Amino acid sequence: MSKTRVPILPIGHRVIFPGTTVRITISNISEFSRGKKLTMFGILPFKDPDRKQFYNYGTLVGIVHEQPVIRRESLITNFFNTPVSSFSRNDSNIIAIGVERFKLLSISEEGKNLWGSIQIEKDTNTKVSDTLIEDLRKSGVHYVQRARMAEAISRERLQRIQEEKDITNLGFYIASFLEISTPEKQALLENFNLESRTNQIIAHALNTTEEDQISEEISKKVQKNLQEQSKRIKSDGVISGIPGMSGGESDDFITKIQQKLDTLQMPENSKKYVQGELDRLRTLRSVNPEYNMIRTYLETVCALPWNTSSQDKNDIDQAQVQLDNDHFGLEKIKKRIIEYLAVRGLKKDMKGSILCFTGPPGVGKTSLGKSIADAMGRKFHRIALGGVRDEAEIRGHRRTYIGSMPGVFIHALKSCGTNNPVILLDEIDKVGKDMIRGDPASALLEVLDPAQNHTFTDHYMSVPFDLSNVLFLATSNRIETIPAPLRDRMEVIELTGYSTYEKLQIAKRFLVPKQVSENGIKLEIIEFTDDSLNKIILEYTREAGVRQLERNIGSICRGIAVEYSKALKNGSNFPQKIITNAVVEEILGIPIFENDIEERLSTPGVALGLAWTPYGGKVLIVETSKSQGSGKLRITGQLGDVMKESVLTAISWIKSKFPSIANANSSSRSDEGFDGLDIHIHFPAAAVPKDGPSAGITITTALVSLLSGVKVRSDTGMTGEISLKGNVLPIGGLKEKVLGAHRMGVKRIILPERNKKDIKDIPDYVKKDLEFICVRKIEEVLREALEDKSILGKMEIDNPKL
Numbered sequence: 001m002s003k004t005r006v007p008i009l010p011i012g013h014r015v016i017f018p019g020t021t022v023r024i025t026i027s028n029i030s031e032f033s034r035g036k037k038l039t040m041f042g043i044l045p046f047k048d049p050d051r052k053q054f055y056n057y058g059t060l061v062g063i064v065h066e067q068p069v070i071r072r073e074s075l076i077t078n079f080f081n082t083p084v085s086s087f088s089r090n091d092s093n094i095i096a097i098g099v100e101r102f103k104l105l106s107i108s109e110e111g112k113n114l115w116g117s118i119q120i121e122k123d124t125n126t127k128v129s130d131t132l133i134e135d136l137r138k139s140g141v142h143y144v145q146r147a148r149m150a151e152a153i154s155r156e157r158l159q160r161i162q163e164e165k166d167i168t169n170l171g172f173y174i175a176s177f178l179e180i181s182t183p184e185k186q187a188l189l190e191n192f193n194l195e196s197r198t199n200q201i202i203a204h205a206l207n208t209t210e211e212d213q214i215s216e217e218i219s220k221k222v223q224k225n226l227q228e229q230s231k232r233i234k235s236d237g238v239i240s241g242i243p244g245m246s247g248g249e250s251d252d253f254i255t256k257i258q259q260k261l262d263t264l265q266m267p268e269n270s271k272k273y274v275q276g277e278l279d280r281l282r283t284l285r286s287v288n289p290e291y292n293m294i295r296t297y298l299e300t301v302c303a304l305p306w307n308t309s310s311q312d313k314n315d316i317d318q319a320q321v322q323l324d325n326d327h328f329g330l331e332k333i334k335k336r337i338i339e340y341l342a343v344r345g346l347k348k349d350m351k352g353s354i355l356c357f358t359g360p361p362g363v364g365k366t367s368l369g370k371s372i373a374d375a376m377g378r379k380f381h382r383i384a385l386g387g388v389r390d391e392a393e394i395r396g397h398r399r400t401y402i403g404s405m406p407g408v409f410i411h412a413l414k415s416c417g418t419n420n421p422v423i424l425l426d427e428i429d430k431v432g433k434d435m436i437r438g439d440p441a442s443a444l445l446e447v448l449d450p451a452q453n454h455t456f457t458d459h460y461m462s463v464p465f466d467l468s469n470v471l472f473l474a475t476s477n478r479i480e481t482i483p484a485p486l487r488d489r490m491e492v493i494e495l496t497g498y499s500t501y502e503k504l505q506i507a508k509r510f511l512v513p514k515q516v517s518e519n520g521i522k523l524e525i526i527e528f529t530d531d532s533l534n535k536i537i538l539e540y541t542r543e544a545g546v547r548q549l550e551r552n553i554g555s556i557c558r559g560i561a562v563e564y565s566k567a568l569k570n571g572s573n574f575p576q577k578i579i580t581n582a583v584v585e586e587i588l589g590i591p592i593f594e595n596d597i598e599e600r601l602s603t604p605g606v607a608l609g610l611a612w613t614p615y616g617g618k619v620l621i622v623e624t625s626k627s628q629g630s631g632k633l634r635i636t637g638q639l640g641d642v643m644k645e646s647v648l649t650a651i652s653w654i655k656s657k658f659p660s661i662a663n664a665n666s667s668s669r670s671d672e673g674f675d676g677l678d679i680h681i682h683f684p685a686a687a688v689p690k691d692g693p694s695a696g697i698t699i700t701t702a703l704v705s706l707l708s709g710v711k712v713r714s715d716t717g718m719t720g721e722i723s724l725k726g727n728v729l730p731i732g733g734l735k736e737k738v739l740g741a742h743r744m745g746v747k748r749i750i751l752p753e754r755n756k757k758d759i760k761d762i763p764d765y766v767k768k769d770l771e772f773i774c775v776r777k778i779e780e781v782l783r784e785a786l787e788d789k790s791i792l793g794k795m796e797i798d799n800p801k802l
């Protein structure tokens, strides 16, 4: 690594990362640089400013702009006496960019300044998996969307996060605005393992919550402007190579834009408008703030694919092969996609229907979109709509705003470089609405409406762009929260979660080969047994999709990659590594989840329900307890009103059917609960709000079990609404619920008779493991669920003819 001597500028409470911009005032700059032209210097954060202790690692920065500080007072006193050129130029405002990290070898005081002997340090590894890059990007977006900051800053950060291709730059960029302590930032700077640093940044981005700091926002705004300024300087070529050399403005840009504009095939009216802007630029001097605005605008116009499109493949067999190559199972969904592509191929002007893949995270919604684009031979672009609350993010900002930018669609077209890409509107159900910042959903509606989108006019662009060649797809976790007018535009295709069997197949055929190659090893040196994959699926993940599973497989591959590279280094033989259960535990640590249903259902008063969540089906354990008391009822676990009413209905039904229990202690009567007993009903995972009527029969079963002392069978899950008269009413989301229960090893499912028709939607390999019991009355539920059926007779129950 190269060594050199540079002036050192100590700073407190700030860490400058490579690739990020900093503005600093340096006093007495000529002394600082020992009279030479200053181009680079080192910035070293203080560990302890009082004791003048520094960290051992700092950042080498290059100067991109330097301006003398001219004070107002000196102007006034000097105005009549001295020419401006003789003002003191010793203090300078500097804009600098972090170039590399360095290790401080030694430091010495020279006059009033510090000089250091430094050694440039680089990352020890430079390759990480695509998944990690994607996770970093997502965590950055998550952070920016949740943190409070000025809108323009947030937009710029989101754009940079989406655009930055280099993982090192992306990581440092995100790290630079995280609200974490200086030692934490310094630890990131000093971490030369790219993968571990990236993981740390992700962890900080997902954990930190920003405080509302209005003054901070202002300073951030200033910093943003500086960044833009320095970017501008670099991209103009005014300053090139080693920063610090200044140049003049040139007409080159105007000439180039004029040439480009002459060749652009855009509508005549639009061309006239853009030409007007270019003519206006000619009349402006570069110091005029409008100059930069118009210049950026013209660059954007010229970068758009006005007449560039990719050639569609239109080969249905090829499309089927592509979908099969990329995804296991999902037969119905692939069939629907093929139909869709076939019709599109035949009917060129087919407009209107937009496919929306709905389902839990990690089930392949985004990757289906990518496969469709590949099958059609089109470019693919994903627009993350999660948390978009501002209409301007869709339609762009008018150019009168400082920091204005085009909306996400213009940005997408610019980065694809073709006017017919596949654009995936990710998480369309998370689009927000805001009284002040408008309604992004209605702006989206315009984009998706074939009658309007051929003249889509972004506020920033001011001229229409034809979006009718774009193929729009959408994804969502749930359909209910998609604004109704948008939902009407789309054809919803539901993806439910995967069963353990499907996950195993996906892991074997797709995730293992993908992770093995992403981590630089070969399939010949690693083999996952089915047992070990099942262990990861059951004990390290609890998800409907396969994202966490993929991550865990990736971690194991990385563990083996380390062993493999050590063997390579030592020149020793590396026999194929079989990933057994023991290896899984060695690398992933002790299992995170254990299936404790049997243990939890080993006492009376506990029953197993099935729940639907946007993230897939889950089991829901209902726990009840009783104590001598005055008939009080306590319900905990964040229940909604409907679920609370289910509890009351269950109690009323039990009271009417089992008077002997209801009147156990006639000295104290209770309207809500049972006489003489205090009842507590608890729904674990207490932090998660729950609602809906489908836990009705589970609550009733748990209560009857509690009161009778008879346990509920631990292999039986149930779902169904209960009426006051003991009828079992139908519920929704049966398929997801059954898949969730199957994942947890449930063997018998009690469901409403009127949901019998939905059983056919459940995949065969799940059905073959399960017994379905369809019921009309709650008495049937109790007979099937309780371990000792004879108790029902003893409890004076009506015995309906079943």
Ligand SMILES: Nc1ncnc2c1ncn2[C@@H]1O[C@H](COP(=O)(O)OP(=O)(O)OP(=O)(O)O)[C@@H](O)[C@H]1O
Binding pocket: 326, 327, 328, 329, 330, 360, 361, 362, 363, 364, 365, 366, 367, 368, 475, 506, 510, 511, 545, 546, 547, 550
């Ligand atoms: N059926 C499948 N066959 C092969 N791989 C799959 C399948 N389903 C999902 N995957 C893989 O799982 C990973 C996660 O999928 P993807 O990102 O498409 O999920 P998603 O449904 O879009 O999730 P989110 O809602 O969080 O965006 C990808 O690597 C994808 O290729």
